[in-house]
Amino acid sequence: RFTPGIECHTHEYIRTGHLDSKFGFDPDQLEQVLTHLAGCRWARVQGLHAHIGSQIFEVEPHRDLAAVLADALVLARRLGHEPSDLNVGGGLGIRYVASDDPPSIDGWVQVVAEAMVAACRERNLELPRLLCEPGRSLVAPAGVTLYTVGSRKQIPDLNTYVAVDGGMSDNPRPITYQSEYTACLADRPGAEATETVTLVGKHCESGDVLLKQLPLPATEPGDVLVVLATGAYNASMASNYNRIPKPAAVLVADGCAELVQRRERPDELLRYDVLPERLRSVG
Template structure:
């Protein structure tokens, strides 16, 4: 593993899990600070901040060669910032690790549900990756962003007839999740063979949040193991179907390697069964699930460790069964895009409850980052223009929404912050923009892509008046003039 300690300063704010509790209490001085955590240039998922993060000559935090405070003033807040170098570096890490550790063909597919946009699609396509989509919107974004149809797989446990028709017409591989998929595909009466991948649940448990475990038997995704042989026999009698792959996924934000090793044996057994029934299966898709470092105490495996574990396990499982090596597919999402993202907020009101807590409110919250209220997720943050100031108090960063649970970071050590300062929250590139909402009719933020001192707007900020564009006011309810 190639690692280096960041040349940035000793830092000021610490991750939310390391701060002391209580209103205005001093920060824990022994806890690691964001820039004191060793930087792994070869595996960005192990870092707290983007690869290009540093302190500039004015003592301010910059990413991609641009001061974050300047970005906040130029584009407004809340603002999603994506570091191009980190995105490209993570794509290269997966691509290169597959080439180094797997002796057969291999392809990493970006799980675009993590963050779907034309710009991200174009970037990952330019790095040689494929993509997986789970809706017509994600599929159209992938196609319009320049991703080749034969490098796209289309997932979903309840695909509509219209979505399936779009995928079939554009030559995208359809991941069959259930009998409903097969009924709808047959109803389309395709004249040319449809390229299919079959998803099943492998029955493997992982230690992660129950909402993001997808490989255990009690899951809405995929065929149950006892349905595998019946569905394979059924597909053998469908002249419109060409089964080219098998898929299983065990969950998300996983730090364990053993479940991925175990998955290889389950997939190899399924591969042997499919080939024995006459299916020309050439692809094994192990899904994704590798975790990232959100706070200093997180310790995920590197991309290289994960890929090596998966690759060696697939090779060993196929050799033990006398199987020709398949093309190995994986679907990184969070681990590919999360660390590249930073969200900027402007500090507003402050509420001190003596002996209990100090609330520091910002101009965003659960509408631009629903993960804390949904998954109890933790993050690392600091003041963008005073990153080296002493973190002398502990605060809870609250959002602006009309919801008591709208809290972004609990018990975070920060320097005393005043209204108007910019707060930078790290590792927000995955499942923030893609899960954002208009709760309280608050517009979604803009997104900028930064690199080499240049910032490009890749998603513009919604305007309040635009939130009314789909409303229809019946004539009978219109106010009388």
């Protein structure tokens, strides 16, 4: 994997293709690395990989990436390698809120494939096997998170906070990337909004805010609130912040629900704790 030196418009924490990045070899190092590997009997360069970032709506950076990868393929073959694979990474964004406007999966694939074919033909290269990483675009829309509404705090002429029984431990993206989501009530998904609230979690952290300026119908404690498009980078990034157990995960298909990850119990959070012998008799 190498850094292609391509900028894209996304959050700075999920840009990976610009030069000042911890990911991949620097492009100026690529020839040196490939030359070194050519002299290693144990090494076989099967493919080349670059990734420009995540949650990207533009297609132009992926067109640029095709040319960069094709040039790297020319270099690798000139140095005696025979890579058969080019991996363009992923990065295709999804619609979290109404203002998001990502390309379709089919449209993105067409742009990437056509750009790679053109780049290879310009360089008289045999077409490689083309790989991509479509993770978020497939998984995120397939998942939702269900929260139970708890307390409410209304500050006249300033803000209304609605708290739920989860938050930054099961979804760290809002506090990490200022990510936005769409939400509705489970039993009234199409109900007209009557107020604008700030949806907050139950953690001891002022930054534990899931959604700001969220339009909702009137809610009561015990209502179930659905946050959409949480299938990616939620459960996989969850933690036990504040010693909060992780929620269960349920697979729903064809009218059937199946438990695929059971809810953690509070006592399970202590399973790796060890009390030193010298403290066992204290008190």
